Amino acid sequence: MTETHCELCQTEGGQVLVRARLWRIIxxxxxxxAGFTRVVWNxxxxxxxxxxxxxQARLIAIVLRVERVMRETLEPHKIxxxxxxxxxxxxxxxxxxxxxxxxAFPAPIWNAPAPGPDKATLAGLRSATVNSRLSDYHQALINEFQNET
Known part of the structure; x- marks a missing residue:
């Protein structure tokens, strides 16, 4: 079932890393x-x-597997x-x-305050480090879910 007014029905919502019959990871x-990932029910x-x-159980299991792969490859402080x-x-x-x-830390990313110069510099350095690991993270996700249908 798709909806003509729904962004996630009409577009992929981002770069598709893994697609299964019922869900996709983008x-x-x-x-x-960097590394912000979505698990979308198709x-x-x-x-x-x-x-x-x-x-429900399948979707939560997929989300938790994504979290595990993220922890192993990107090594964030928190997810x-x-x-x-x-x-x-x-x-x-x-x-x-x-x-x-x-x-934004420790606040949710959606209401991040404007950063001061020191925080912006640190965040820029962190982003560069994470970006250098993104291809490994993406490949690890592909490997983790390669047998999913």
Whole structure:
């Protein structure tokens, strides 16, 4: 089921790293928060409770596997998991690597304050480091899910 007005039904939502029949994993392409990943349920549903219990368990398992691969390859200080859907009412999970020197830490990335010069410099250095690991992270995700259908 797709919706003509839904961004995640009409577009991929980012660079597709892994596609399965029921879900896809995308790189959100966030220039400030490198490594920001989304797990998107392919069919248009709004809430986790719109899925049957097997699909709910499958989706959460996928999100947790993405988190594990992220921890192993990007080595963030913390990982944020979020399923909001307020702006795009299509079931998807955000998997966001966080570091103590990122522009928003410890606040959520969506309401990051304007950084001071020191924080911006540190965040820029962190972003360069993370960007250098992104191809390894993407390949690790592809390897992790290569047998998924």
């Amino acid at each position: 790189d959100a392409g966030d220039p400030v928060f 069919a248009h549903v709004k809430e986790m409770t719109d899925l049957d219990s097997d699909s 944020n998991l979020a399923s909001l859907g307020n702006q795009v009412a299509h079931l998807h999970w955000h998997v966001i690597p966080r570091w103590e020197d990122d522009l």
